[in-house]
Amino acid sequence: MRQAAEPRSVADIRVFLVDRQEIVLRGLQVALAGESDIGIDGEAVNLLQAMARIRSDDPPDVVVIDPDLPDGRGLELCRTLRTRFADLRCVVLTSSTDPDRLADAMAAGASAYVVKDIVGIDLAAAIRTVAAGGNHYDPRVARELRAKIGRTAMLDxxxxxxxxxxxxxxxxxxxxxxxxxxxxxxxxxxxxxxxxxxxxxxxxxxxxxxxxxxxxxxxxxxxx
CATH class of the missing domain: 1.10.10.10 (Winged helix-like DNA-binding domain superfamily/Winged helix DNA-binding domain)
Structure with missing residues (x-):
């Protein structure tokens, strides 16, 4: 007699994806599909959709956010979510290497800032890091931000x-x-x-x- 399949285990880290481009959302799903401890909890292509789909009674662990949404700033979404849900963490996923954008993301409460040329295994590692309470900021952008802060302080x-x-x-x-x-x-x-x-x-x-x-x-x- 054929045995019934075992129920699929619930992922340790539930991730919600927010990006204005559906092709990016599909790519993120593929990139994270092989990570047994990470599960996709939902997705949205704009700010209003994200706010409607993220459940207030059962929010995800991590939200990956495009900072440039068609109906508002993704960083405002990050700030709002961090205010409402103390344990929720935000990962800003962007094409920008501008250190000022990193500073803005940090001010909005983002625990990670990753550039879209990141490979899937490194994105998964960043998600795990922030889910565990840590931070992950693209080292290239972080170096530029440190240098800029030092330059500004010196000139000031x-x-x-x-x-x-x-x-x-x-x-x-x-x-x-x-x-x-x-x-x-x-x-x-x-x-x-x-x-x-x-x-x-x-x-x-x-x-x-x-x-x-x-x-x-x-x-x-x-x-x-």
């Missing part, structure tokens, strides 16, 4: 005039050339550079110029 400590001096050093200008460019006396430039070097923590113009190039310092408009 400088006055408009000092930022001009810093940028001109990066261009390789001499004190005389800087004085001519800014209509200052050379002595004023020398004194200002001494203060600038102290703020930057460098020993002289060579280190300051190299630092300006490395962080991409830009010349500011002349102070009024």
């Amino acid at each position: 400590q400088l006055s408009p005039r000092e930022r001009q001096l810093f940028a001109l050093l990066g261009e390789g200008l001499t004190n005389r050339q800087i004085a001519a460019r800014l209509y200052l006396a050379e002595k004023t430039v020398r004194n200002s550079l001494t203060v600038l070097f102290a703020k930057l923590g460098v020993s002289g113009r060579v280190q300051a110029a190299a630092l300006a190039v490395r962080i991409g310092a830009v010349e500011m408009p002349a102070p009024t």
